Amino acid sequence: MALLTVSGLGVAIGSVAPLDGISFEARKGEILGLVGESGSGKSLTAFAVMGLLGRIGGRIATGTILFDGQELTALAEPAYRRLRGKRIAMISQNPMTSLDPIVRIGTQIDQVSRLHLGLSKPAAKARSIDLMEQLRIPDAETLHNAYPHQLSGGMKQRIVIAMALAADPDLIIADEPTTALDVTIQAQIIQIMVDLVRERGLALILITHDMGVVAQACDRVVVLYAGRVAEMNTTQAIFASPRHPYTASLIACIPAHDQPEGTLLGIPGTVPGVLNYPPGCRFHPRCAGAMEVCSAEVPVLQSLAPGTVACHLQGMPA
Ligand code: SF4
Numbered sequence: 001m002a003l004l005t006v007s008g009l010g011v012a013i014g015s016v017a018p019l020d021g022i023s024f025e026a027r028k029g030e031i032l033g034l035v036g037e038s039g040s041g042k043s044l045t046a047f048a049v050m051g052l053l054g055r056i057g058g059r060i061a062t063g064t065i066l067f068d069g070q071e072l073t074a075l076a077e078p079a080y081r082r083l084r085g086k087r088i089a090m091i092s093q094n095p096m097t098s099l100d101p102i103v104r105i106g107t108q109i110d111q112v113s114r115l116h117l118g119l120s121k122p123a124a125k126a127r128s129i130d131l132m133e134q135l136r137i138p139d140a141e142t143l144h145n146a147y148p149h150q151l152s153g154g155m156k157q158r159i160v161i162a163m164a165l166a167a168d169p170d171l172i173i174a175d176e177p178t179t180a181l182d183v184t185i186q187a188q189i190i191q192i193m194v195d196l197v198r199e200r201g202l203a204l205i206l207i208t209h210d211m212g213v214v215a216q217a218c219d220r221v222v223v224l225y226a227g228r229v230a231e232m233n234t235t236q237a238i239f240a241s242p243r244h245p246y247t248a249s250l251i252a253c254i255p256a257h258d259q260p261e262g263t264l265l266g267i268p269g270t271v272p273g274v275l276n277y278p279p280g281c282r283f284h285p286r287c288a289g290a291m292e293v294c295s296a297e298v299p300v301l302q303s304l305a306p307g308t309v310a311c312h313l314q315g316m317p318a
Contacts, residue, residue, distance in 0.1 A: 004025060004067050006049065009021070010061040012060075017274070021301075022063070024232060029202070031217050036250075037267070038209060039273065041224050043207065049205075067083075067088070087171065089165070091160055091177045099156060101147065101149060105159045109132070110127075116167035131166060132158070135196075137158050154185035161193060161196075171203045174206050176207055178213070211253065212254050223238075230246045232308045233306060234306055237307055243307070243309040272285070281297075293312050
């Protein structure tokens with residue numbers, strides 16, 4: 001069942017329109033990957049859902065965001081503030097932007113459940129320690145008294161996840177939650193998040209540029225390119241037969257196990273900046289299969305069950 005339905009979302013910042021017609025849904029008990037290179041619009045989409053566009057001078061220009069039956073685009077800031085943290089929580093890439101360096105970590109987790117669930121001090125502390133244990137933080141009782149600088153990067157990010165879970169939210173948006181960590185720790189933390197989301201029946205939107213993370217964690221995937229949806233499908237279908245050339249390129253960039261160290265695959269060219277979005281299909285300057293029509297006409301998002309794709313190649317004779 002859809003918990004969050006984003007339809008035709010367009011975002012404007014001043015006179016530019018970085019997001020254009022973004023549509024997807026996030027379901028309970030499901031991990032939805034929001035994928036694309038830097039500049040594709042993933043974080044901006046998260047900001048729009050969290051009601052934080054005003055902080056960067058942006059606004060919703062078109063579309064709707066329906067969360068558990070409530071239309072969020074018309075929500076006033078005080079009501080949004082009650083929703084954030086309580087029903088929708090966010091985990092950011094850098095734990096230090098979420099943690100106060102001079103407050104004990106236990107106190108920071110306690111504060112969330114005291115504020116949003118009205119728990120007493122001892123009940124909040126017991127809940128925090130329980131959450132820390134679920135996140136496989138060793139010696140949670142002792143670490144409840146520690147300060148952020150006493151923990152490794154991976155442990156700090158587990159504390160941020162504990163804070164996100166402390167108010168018992170329905171939806172978590174995790175924006176590149178493990179990018180700053182080394183690969184082994186990354187995989188461990190992603191697995192812990194996957195297990196907790198499944199156990200609790202939450203919806204998780206996992207923002208990442210890494211198709212390896214998608215393969216490990218996600219049930220469905222939305223691929224974004226230059227502020228538009230390129231393709232959306234189940235993870236299985238996306239990997240078995242990507243329909244959009246951009247999706248295929250992202251998958252081709254996953255490093256092979258036997259790849260020599262230091263060699264990184266990338267898609268030639270870069271995502272265009274919002275002031276330089278090309279006409280037609282925005283991927284056409286980088287697409288090996290581009291045709292004349294691609295620079296002239298915007299490909300519409302077509303439904304090809306079980307997914308959708310926006311590419312002029314669809315429907316053409318093979
Ligand atoms: Fe490539 Fe054309 Fe498809 Fe865009 S519409 S991805 S340029 S083939």
